[in-house]
Amino acid sequence: MNKIKEEIHKIYSEVVAWRRYFHMNPELSGEEKTTSQKIEELLSLLPLEVKTGVGGYGVVGLLRGKKEGKTIALRADIDALPIKEQNDHSYASKYSGKMHACGHDGHTAILLGAAYVLCALKDKIQGNIKFIFQPSEEKAPIGGAGPMIEAGVLDHPKVDAIVGLHIWPNLPKGKIGIKENAIMASSDPFCIEIFGQSGHASAPDESIDALAVACQVVNMLQNIVSRNTSPLESAVLTVGTLKSGTKYNVISDYALLEGTVRTLHPNVQMNVEKRIKEVVEGVCSAMGARGEVYYERGYPALINDKDIVKLIEEVGIKLISKENVVQIEKPAMGGEDFANYVQKVPGAFFWLGAKEESFYPIHHPKFDFDEEIMKIGIEIFVHTVLDFLGKEKKK
Ligand code: NI
Numbered sequence: 001m002n003k004i005k006e007e008i009h010k011i012y013s014e015v016v017a018w019r020r021y022f023h024m025n026p027e028l029s030g031e032e033k034t035t036s037q038k039i040e041e042l043l044s045l046l047p048l049e050v051k052t053g054v055g056g057y058g059v060v061g062l063l064r065g066k067k068e069g070k071t072i073a074l075r076a077d078i079d080a081l082p083i084k085e086q087n088d089h090s091y092a093s094k095y096s097g098k099m100h101a102c103g104h105d106g107h108t109a110i111l112l113g114a115a116y117v118l119c120a121l122k123d124k125i126q127g128n129i130k131f132i133f134q135p136s137e138e139k140a141p142i143g144g145a146g147p148m149i150e151a152g153v154l155d156h157p158k159v160d161a162i163v164g165l166h167i168w169p170n171l172p173k174g175k176i177g178i179k180e181n182a183i184m185a186s187s188d189p190f191c192i193e194i195f196g197q198s199g200h201a202s203a204p205d206e207s208i209d210a211l212a213v214a215c216q217v218v219n220m221l222q223n224i225v226s227r228n229t230s231p232l233e234s235a236v237l238t239v240g241t242l243k244s245g246t247k248y249n250v251i252s253d254y255a256l257l258e259g260t261v262r263t264l265h266p267n268v269q270m271n272v273e274k275r276i277k278e279v280v281e282g283v284c285s286a287m288g289a290r291g292e293v294y295y296e297r298g299y300p301a302l303i304n305d306k307d308i309v310k311l312i313e314e315v316g317i318k319l320i321s322k323e324n325v326v327q328i329e330k331p332a333m334g335g336e337d338f339a340n341y342v343q344k345v346p347g348a349f350f351w352l353g354a355k356e357e358s359f360y361p362i363h364h365p366k367f368d369f370d371e372e373i374m375k376i377g378i379e380i381f382v383h384t385v386l387d388f389l390g391k392e393k394k395k
Helices: 001-024 031-043 103-122 145-150 208-229 268-286 306-320 338-342 372-387
Strands: 049-054 058-064 067-079 128-133 161-172 175-180 180-182 186-195 235-244 254-263 290-295 303-304 323-325 347-355
Touching: 001 031, 001 103, 001 338, 001 372, 031 049, 031 058, 031 128, 049 067, 058 103, 058 145, 067 103, 103 128, 103 161, 103 372, 128 145, 128 161, 128 347, 128 372, 161 175, 161 180, 161 306, 161 338, 161 372, 175 303, 180 347, 186 208, 186 268, 208 235, 208 254, 208 268, 235 268, 254 268, 254 303, 254 372, 303 306, 303 338, 306 323, 306 372, 338 347, 347 372
Parallel strands: 067 128, 067 161, 161 347, 175 323
Antiparallel strands: 049 058, 058 128, 175 347, 180 303, 186 254, 186 290, 235 254
16 A cells, blocks of 8 residues: 555656646547547556557557456546636646536546556556546537447456546545445437428417427426426436527427436436427427427436445545545436446446535536545555455555
8 A cells, every 4th residue: 555655656746747738738529639649648658558549539558467367447538628717827728718627637637647556566466457548528428438438448358347537526625425326317418399380470370380389398398307207216307498480570480499308217218208209299289280309318327336336435445534435325417428338347436526615616617626636536546446456465
């Protein structure tokens, strides 16, 4: 353990420098060219097999331990957001309208730090470690995990378990949050087109008012969560846009609605999707209009594996004490494409506390975090990997 702390201590100032480099040079989802080059550059200094261009700008480093064994993956997302930063610290974004406002700069630096520390322990490692640097996490519903999985990131060697983290400003600094089962929600976008018939505003009886139909649809959709979902299950259905009409005295023949559905269980997700289609069809037919529903499956719910959760908990208790390992009671209803990996292999995602007296939420133009928490992230990653591979030295 001391050896690990020492290695983290040695690399820490570089981890901070990397984080600041990424923070100053944010790149949006699908555009992470220089970010991935920088990651490649840093990984290439290590005894790793490095692959680039994995499912886009994904970078993967493979550490083969001294002896054969299992394979565990650690994953960081690397993309930034189209937000104009309002911080004025020395490492603020150099590009107006682009910002690491979701902590992915920190995730990337933490994973690089873990790679450096684990490479220093290479001779003691039995098995393999994959370091997955994933682009496009913010590019729902496609995301970056799906394309990396399709490109084979979980194969050759086959990954037996995967672990990821998110810097979390709603959880106090110095703590981690973990939860069995669903920790983040599925996130599906949908859009609805309603086709009516245009006419003069003064003669509604001679037309079919798509705008009026759309209003009824919006109202009826509210019943899906309140009337068709068990009160013991979670679901969110939000209509975010309604576009219709061209002029005040013309009956609109077309309406477009866009929204999103968040759920924690596939059955609930399936039911909400089915009910949206039934509601649209029923309301439209009652009002003489025609409706089309385009429902897209986005990120699935992020379901944490019980055993990997237990492993992280034990590591957390050992490193930062029991009171700092928080059992999360309520999952977040946001989406996270780490969910795609844990549909394929057992894995777990935990929250790295970042909350201070004054703080801003993720995706806020003033979001920032105390870089010291990156040490906890690295330490938990490193110990979880070593414990999983079963070769950690007794302390
Ligand atoms: Ni994020």
